[in-house]
Amino acid sequence: MKFSKKLVTMMLTSAIAAVAAFVSPVDVKAKAPESAKVYEGNRYQIYLEDVTWSEAKARCESMGGHLATITSAKEQAFVEKINKDGKSLWIGAYRTSNNEWAWVTGEKWKYTNWKDGEPNNSSNVVSNENSVAVWPKEWNDLNDNNKFEQDGFICEWEGLKPTKVTSVKTQKKNVIVKIKKVANAAAYEVQYSTSKKFAENKTKTIRTNSAKIKFKKAKKNKKYFVRVRVCYNGPEGEAYSDWSKAVKSK
Ligand code: MAN
Ligand code: CA
Numbered sequence: 093m094k095f096s097k098k099l100v101t102m103m104l105t106s107a108i109a110a111v112a113a114f115v116s117p118v119d120v121k122a123k124a125p126e127s128a129k130v131y132e133g134n135r136y137q138i139y140l141e142d143v144t145w146s147e148a149k150a151r152c153e154s155m156g157g158h159l160a161t162i163t164s165a166k167e168q169a170f171v172e173k174i175n176k177d178g179k180s181l182w183i184g185a186y187r188t189s190n191n192e193w194a195w196v197t198g199e200k201w202k203y204t205n206w207k208d209g210e211p212n213n214s215s216n217v218v219s220n221e222n223s224v225a226v227w228p229k230e231w232n233d234l235n236d237n238n239k240f241e242q243d244g245f246i247c248e249w250e251g252l253k254p255t256k257v258t259s260v261k262t263q264k265k266n267v268i269v270k271i272k273k274v275a276n277a278a279a280y281e282v283q284y285s286t287s288k289k290f291a292e293n294k295t296k297t298i299r300t301n302s303a304k305i306k307f308k309k310a311k312k313n314k315k316y317f318v319r320v321r322v323c324y325n326g327p328e329g330e331a332y333s334d335w336s337k338a339v340k341s342k
Pocket of ligand 2: 210211212214221232234
């Protein structure tokens with residue numbers, strides 16, 4: 093009995109480990125330079141180097157990042173702000189063999205910001221234009237090897253995306269907490285505390301995979317502060333997002 097229980101636990105543990113290994117890991121090793129600018133938790137850095145699109149892609153990846161992907165008007169505005177000198181820079185968009193545009197990260201192709209008349213897949217320098225650059229604001233398709241007209245490229249590093257507490261309700265002696273789930277999370281740590289500052293001796297931490305958490309034995313007429321952070325698996329082990337804002341129980 094004891095043995096089989098141990099065996100089951102072992103099998104379960106290795107099964108969980110096997111699943112975890114297949115979950116796209118967040119690259120916690122990724123170290124953006126200090127000078128990188130932050131937008132929605134991600135970091136961006138412009139490099140002025142005379143390289144092809146493929147070389148630029150490899151450069152970003154070698155630093156633990158990827159060529160910048162621009163998936164909203166807000167992100168485009170941010171890129172324009174950091175590209176204040178108006179350089180022509182490679183970004184992480186390319187034409188697939190199916191003749192469709194795609195992002196190097198696999199993000200959905202939705203927002204676009206093509207220059208008038210682009211993409212035209214033609215050039216007076218080198219034709220066959222399958223790579224994209226900001227020129228210097230709107231986008232142009234260019235030949236992968238056309239480094240003659242580029243000033244450099246933009247790398248982006250993904251941050252450890254935080255999440256939030258969506259509701260905190262007290263039911264009798266239970267505090268019911270709901271959190272928002274995020275992609276690639278290994279688990280969540282939910283803390284509840286009677287202290288606004290989450291003082292150690294007044295705080296409890298629960299590790300969970302569920303979006304709904306129940307704290308039992310809450311004290312009557314006590315207010316609780318609840319916050320959550322996301323645990324991610326990475327090559328250097330587990331890493332945590334920042335804590336969410338604390339939500340106070342009603
Ligand atoms: C011109 C236009 C662009 C093209 C470049 C590349 O500026 O035709 O569409 O990408 O040349 O040389
Ligand atoms: Ca073009």
